[in-house]
Amino acid sequence: MPPSDPPLAEPLTTSDKPVFKNVDWTDFRDHLATADQQGRRMWLYPKDPEGRYTTVRKWVNIVLITIMFTGPFIRINGNPLLMMNILERRFVILGQVFWPQDLPIFATAMLIFLTGIAIFTAAFGRLWCGWTCPQTVMMEGVFRKLEFWIEGDHHVRRELDRGPWTLGKVLRKTVKHAVFLGLSFVVGNTLLAYIIGSEELSKIITDSPTLHVQGLTFMILFALLFYGIFARFREQACTFICPYGRFMSALLDENTIVVAYDKRRGERRETLHRSETPAARQASGAGDCIDCRQCVVVCPTGIDIRDGTQMECVSCTACIDACDNVMDKIKHPRGLIRYASLNGIETGEPLKVTPRLIGYSVVLLALVSLFVYLLFTRTAVQSTLLRARSDTLFQQTADGKIVNLYLLKVVNKTHLEIPLSLKLEGSGGSVKVMGGALRVPGEKLVETSVLIEMDPAKLTGGSTPLSIGVYREDEPGKPLEVLNTFFIGPRH
């Protein structure tokens, strides 16, 4: 049977927490919560949280995990929901294919993303980290839950790790790490499917391994990477690696909503004794915090939120639930730890719209407008016309016409084949696509040679600017785009 948590009247104290025994709790801002004074990693054994936020988070996790794992297999117009094929420079977002030619749209989307994060963080702190970050969702929503299930809650896990290698311990550890490895393999494969597409992934799985050595290597590397993160690295990914956690501190201010301890209400923290009445406690000047440390025991990053907002806090709300449960037991109002701004805690004021927030919002609005404009003016095809490499700059035909050779590249951004034709905008020449009709299959890039033939009398010198219209054959009235180039002829 797992040992139960200590009763409220006998709270954990610093010395009761062997995992933190080398830490001076008064210098919490000078060291990491998960490193002792020699810099050694201290393994955390957070307690399985329960409460209203945990319940909501469980359902949010289920929705997000479902989307995460089915994303590469959901099809819109035959395309996946999301694919970031960096190798082939092909990107699919919500079933729409984007090409490197759509760089301005990508750059704007990236700026919107970054500005959005800045605004969101300035207003709501690390809400992203606690509720939607894939690392937190998978770690706290899946791997940690499996660990609770296989090894037990915090006391049991700590005792198990400290104890000798009995058959039971070997079995539990073997099962846990086998499950973790298998699940990491699934997570790694899902990530791979987001990069190369689910069809390519299934080929790697079903074909002979010798045909996909590179793909298999990535598969194994991703599986090992995720196993390392979820089995060992854990909260260190948020504290050491994640850049968001780093720049978050620059974005927060006293009006940001964070998971916060109401020190005005909680202090002076003091143990609650069984015989103590609420009136006697109030008269003694003690605050609502009974120093039970349940908020610390559940924290997956090992911090004490009562010390104030800290870089390690991922806003997971576990401490809110833990403290609310304590408040319920001692019949005090919930919310000693809650979502609040520091200003709100100090003054009782609601969230303020600061000039910084207004500034970020104006920038975001401008970027979103630009993004919508770029999206709506995005052409179905995108072409480039470059002069082809040749020994001669131009050639002359038997009837005296001058001919230049070009290389045409056309990207079809739609999922339907488009028949195209080229036309010289102006008189005095003609355009001929080599190899017959120009039909560009959906979501493909076609390269072909193009000959432009000009009447020498229409040339304005050694180099004459030309405009070539790209037309849909079935809609010849208006060009899809106009390509500008130069035509080289004999100098007069």
Ligand code: SF4
């Ligand atoms: S803040 Fe709440 S959970 Fe944390 S020690 Fe105080 S009473 Fe306990």
Ligand code: SF4
């Ligand atoms: S302090 Fe609270 S909200 Fe922050 S990480 Fe720890 S348990 Fe989660």
